[in-house]
Amino acid sequence: MKAMTARQSILKPDGRLLNGAKSSMTDAALMEAVRWMLMSRIYDERATALQRQGLYGVFSPAAGQEASVVGSAMALDPARDWIVPQYRELIALVRHGYPLERLAAMGMGRITHATRIPEGVNVLPTQVALAAQLPHAVGLAWGLKLQKKDSVVMAYVGDGGSSEGDFHEALNLAGVRQAPVVFVLQNNQWAISTPRRMQSATSSFALRAAGYVTYRMSFHNTTDNPSLYEDPKQRDEASRRDPIDRVIKHLTRRGLWNDERDEQTRMSIRAEIDAALDKAASFPAVTPGQLFDDIYAELPERLRRQREELLGEGSKE
Amino acid sequence: MTQRNVLEAINNALDEEMSRDPNVMVLGLDVGKLGGVFRATSGLLEKHGAQRVVDTPLAEASIIGASLGLAISGMVPVAEIQFLGFTAQAFHQIGPQLARYRTRSRGRFHCQVTIRAPFGGGISSPEFHSDAVEAQFVQSPGIKVVMPSNPYDAKGLLIEAIRDPDPVLYCEPDRIYRLARMEVPDGAYTIPFGKAAVIREGADVTLVAWSAAVELCLLAAGRLADDGISVTVVDLRTLVPFDVETVVSAVARTGRCVVVHEAPLSGGFGAEIAATLASEAFYDLDAPIARVAAYDVPYPAAPLEAWYLPSVERVVAAARKTARQ
Structure with a gap:
């Protein structure tokens, strides 16, 4: 298993390439990337605002981490590769083919068959038990390899999740089975309020897995208040290194971006998100009987009776 | 063969x-x-x-x-x-x-x-x-x-x-x-889940068990027969799905039930069976439902396990007591 150990930063805060640095991305890929990054940031703002109005569930923004999420996801071919997410990679799932309106509808509590991952979209469900998704990713990659499929699995985890036993068990098994899986460890410096220095004595998470140095520029999720533990200077420094600003400044210097283009891009993204949110709001609402859906292929007798009891059907008395 | x-x-x-x-x-x-x-x-x-x-x-x-x-x-x-x-x-x-x-x-x-x-x-x-x-x-x-x-x-x-x-x-x-x-024949065959097996039929007491405890119940049934107590033995086979119907109808016929398992008593699946019988077979019961299980203590070191695990003697004793009530 290979791990990148050097810090792979090439853009200065002013958008200039570091001395001697070269971008391996084509201009077209860069333009695509910046649009996905902006979409992620704008969706963060919209979802957070909706959550504050009581219209959206708990939400975990990706602000500050867009470059690592988008950059890694763009290495994949949605037709054959798989994404095994944690829960802060929404835009990677959208790029991979999970329609934004379905994700938005789930955020709005409309969690039914209409919001599930469509057939043919190679994405696993988001994972709340941190690092539990990593052994799944290894098994998936191992199985695809056994069936001689030309696929790669990309699995996401954070600096906090890398302390879990599942992280170490998964990396160990992936190495033993030579499974075609890429672990993306997003070290955003925080596990809710626990700083990176209290998470691990390792000098670099990159020694554990291919790492991306990044910074969570927002709260952990909409229930969190970072002012209780975060030094404002850290946020200011992170903002100075905002990945989206840096890429846009870089593109501007190269004549590929200007105010008009910026405005047009943001307008088209807002229109796309508005359309997705509109559709999401009209997704079917949950129904109580659905509690008993998708537990087993066939509902056992005992559960069938419990379902009848809930719905007041077929009383035995 | x-x-x-x-x-x-x-x-x-x-x-x-x-x-x-x-x-x-x-x-x-x-x-x-x-x-x-x-x-x-x-x-x-x-x-x-x-x-x-x-x-x-x-x-x-x-x-x-x-x-x-x-x-x-x-x-x-x-x-x-x-x-x-x-x-x-x-x-x-x-x-x-x-x-x-x-x-x-x-x-x-x-x-x-x-x-x-x-x-x-x-x-x-x-x-x-x-x-x-x-x-x-x-x-x-x-x-x-x-x-x-x-x-x-x-x-x-x-x-x-x-x-x-x-x-x-x-x-x-x-x-x-x-x-x-x-x-055990060559070639594939399946046994559906959620279908308990009635492996011995008797009129007085129903013993319900699964896994190795079934063998214990069969040994106990032999001894109880010598005392003139005739026993039904139900092998649950699967806990999920749970075959309520077979257990309820067996207990309805005998009016008495002893559940036997190797797991500790409290919160064991025997409690689920007893609660289910209390609600589904209450009027058919002639005696309280008994349970023979391991004690609510951590699994002991090997020299002590004979006292910890349910034994044929404990199953026989529980069935006799139930039959007298």
């Missing part, structure tokens, strides 16, 4: 399913060259190859977690956890992950995974090797819990488990692995 013991029946079921479906694979600690610590997977590596019979690193959570991913890729993994007590090292991958994946994905994905795990006391094994923790998994909806008690059922229930689209925990009674042989 092929005679097999429980272990041979399990080995035969694995071999036949691997021969039928090239995606069926076996993984776990020492399942390959050694053939498992009890030899349940003996000969499979030689016959089906190292890609499908895999010795894994010593990490139970990754055995189960990887099995989930393997299943999503299209493989049909049969994972061995060397002893059921060691599912503690993997519990977070069983209840919260494997069992819930169909639900979490709203039916997009399901996990055709069988977990085989030997368990049970009476063989003087070290700590954690004997613990009967099956009821812990009954509280994890989405997984089925299967408890065979004899060679014929062991094969039919294991093939059913491997072919079931949902995850199955298949608990193997290691104390009776080699106890006796019975006819």
Whole structure:
């Protein structure tokens, strides 16, 4: 298993390439990337605002981490590769083919068959038990390899999740089975309020897995208040290194971006998100009987009776 | 006419399913060259190859977690956890992950995974090797819990488990692995889940058990017959799904019931059976439902296990007391 150990930063805060640095991305890929990054940031703002109005569930923004999420996801071919997410990679799932309106509808509590991952979209469900998704990713990659499929699995985890036993068990098994899986460890410096220095004595998470140095520029999720533990200077420094600003400044210097283009891009993204949110709001609402859906292929007798009891059907008395 | 013991029946079921479906694979600690610590997977590596019979690193959570991913890729993994007590090292991958994946994905994905795990006391094994923790998994909806008690059922229930689209925990009674042989035919057959077996019929008391405790009940039934107490023995076979109908109708005929299990008394599946009978068979009961179980103490060191486990004597005593009430 290979791990990148050097810090792979090439853009200065002013958008200039570091001395001697070269971008391996084509201009077209860069333009695509910046649009996905902006979409992620704008969706963060919209979802957070909706959550504050009581219209959206708990939400975990990706602000500050867009470059690592988008950059890694763009290495994949949605037709054959798989994404095994944690829960802060929404835009990677959208790029991979999970329609934004379905994700938005789930955020709005409309969690039914209409919001599930469509057939043919190679994405696993988001994972709340941190690092539990990593052994799944290894098994998936191992199985695809056994069936001689030309696929790669990309699995996401954070600096906090890398302390879990599942992280170490998964990396160990992936190495033993030579499974075609890429672990993306997003070290955003925080596990809710626990700083990176209290998470691990390792000098670099990159020694554990291919790492991306990044910074969570927002709260952990909409229930969190970072002012209780975060030094404002850290946020200011992170903002100075905002990945989206840096890429846009870089593109501007190269004549590929200007105010008009910026405005047009943001307008088209807002229109796309508005359309997705509109559709999401009209997704079917949950129904109580659905509690008993998708537990087993066939509902056992005992559960069938419990379902009848809930719905007041077929009383035995 | 092929005679097999429980272990041979399990080995035969694995071999036949691997021969039928090239995606069926076996993984776990020492399942390959050694053939498992009890030899349940003996000969499979030689016959089906190292890609499908895999010795894994010593990490139970990754055995189960990887099995989930393997299943999503299209493989049909049969994972061995060397002893059921060691599912503690993997519990977070069983209840919260494997069992819930169909639900979490709203039916997009399901996990055709069988977990085989030997368990049970009476063989003087070290700590954690004997613990009967099956009821812990009954509280994890989405997984089925299967408890065979004899060679014929062991094969039919294991093939059913491997072919079931949902995850199955298949608990193997290691104390009776080699106890006796019975006819276990060559070729595939299945025993449906949720169908308890009435293996002895009598008029006075119904004994309900699963796994190795069924053998205990049969021995007790013989002794009770000498006293003139005639006993029905119900082998539950699966805890999830739970065959309420067979248990209720058996108890309705005898009016008396003793539930026997190797797990500790409190919160054991016997409590679920007693509560179900109290609500579904209340007017047919002539005596309080009795339970014979292990005590509510940690599984003891080997020299003490004879006092900890339910014994034929305790089952006989409970049945006599119930019959007199």
